[in-house]
Amino acid sequence: MKLIQLTAITAAVLASTAALAADPVIVIDGNDAVVYEAEPVAVAYQADAGYAYNADAGVLRNTTGAVVGGTKTFFQTVTHPAAISAEAGTLGYGANIAWGLNDKTEIQAGWAGGDAAELFGGDFDANDVNYDVDTDFSNPYLGVQLRPMANWFTVGAGIIVPDNEITATANSRDAGPNGYYPVDGKKYFVSTPGAGADFDPTRGDLTNVGSVSADLEHRNKLAPYATIGFRPNITNNFGLFGELGAAYMGKTTATVNATGANGAAAEAQIKKELEDEKFLEWLPIVKVGATYRF
Template sequence: MKFIKLTAISAAVLASTAALAADPVIVVDDNDAVVYEAEPVAYQAAQPSYAYNSDAGIVRNTTGAVVGTTKTIFNTLTHPASVSAEAGTLGYGANVGFSVNEKTELQAGWAGGDAADLFGGDFDANDVNYDIDTDFSNPYLGVQVRPMANWFTMGAGIIVPDNEITATANAKDSGNNGYYPVDGARYFVGTPDADQIDVARGDITEVGGVQADLEHRNKLAPYLTVGFRPNITNNFGLFGELGAAYLGKTTATVNANGANGAAAEEQIKKELEDENYLEWMPIVKLGATYRF
């Protein structure tokens, strides 16, 4: 009888294979038949290793993509988490972002162009006013952190500055009586009246126009910022940042093109370098972000 029971049960089991997960399974153990209820199997679609976080504004769980295999790293670098456009004191530019985790994003970007008007367009060095023309080039690498996983951000990184800054001196008064006050003396643009010259004070005539090229000595400039990055939609967001970059002291190359201009150049050079124009460059930027 056991054999007959087993044969019948086996046939029933084979006939109901398609419904095996839902139907009870009968197992004969010696003289007893025991019924086991089979639990249905739930099948779920595989979830991606990342998901958009609308609060933090970046993708989750991509650490493996950054520190994983060479192939995965390549895929990550060719599929950034975001692209942004920006305008500010570093110039006009853009950056791409790569997510490390839900709170941290790496950035690589560039900003440049003529940003002189953002700094007022001029500055004073020892009572001499200089108009400024700039041609900025500021590639940078940085990290943006959302310490509280909300809109507030903190940034840090390195700028590789290649900024051209030209300063043109504005003489006081006008015509032949125009002059630059330098170290207590007056360096006249042309030839003033004889009674205006004070030899004891060190006045010099026929200095001509004065122009200087300024270069910051730091080849790598560290920066720090704080900011906000609210999300408008799942893909679009805005941002603003405030901070500073340390560009270092300046080196000035001065050209005074009058007949006695060479006599003024060294002293003007010293005064410009003592001013250290934009030694600490303020960072103010606004922009928009598209997230993939």
């Protein structure tokens, strides 16, 4: 009888444990009823492994859960980015923070600014007039960096919020008394030209046009950009990068100031020529930098 009782008890406990039930088990032995509580058994589950570090891709962890997860997870991810970078280029000097979504995708937020003209030569030509450029840039941006083949090659796209000050100062052709600005097929001489100067009043040439400068402002308040580049890793934490691309800044508004007795006659035509230049609607992006990955 004892053997039957023990066998029944054991079977009841095992059955209740397998079903994860909290109901009591009742075993009847003759006239006696004995109640036994089933004890819950802890079951261990093994979590799936996260993304392993890929030396080529350079993404250390999967943070996709931050996008679809709760507020706490999102906050933890924002305050623990995948990488930080320092950069220098045609947008200026700056830095960005990146969050890895997977081994091929990062979200970047950054800023670049300052006197970018020092980095790219600081001059351009518009309708045969050469201009020196001074800049004071401020270019915050938000974008996505893709590694389509999960290697060093990258493709980027995003939006810049430009707040850039650009001053262009015209350089006259020739030196001395025969210096002039070629504008719309005419010559605007800095002073009264000397003997042998190519001065023709019949076509509208003028004298006594002094310094010429223009303040340029792009009309786009949001500028889309696209880049291609490379991001090799030097160690598990450190890497370098380079990018080429362009941002569409929109039409240019030019405010021209020309000094001298006949300076005002040149201002309207120079303004038109600058605002008609298509290449001034685009800001080339050339940048290099270094990255530290966490």
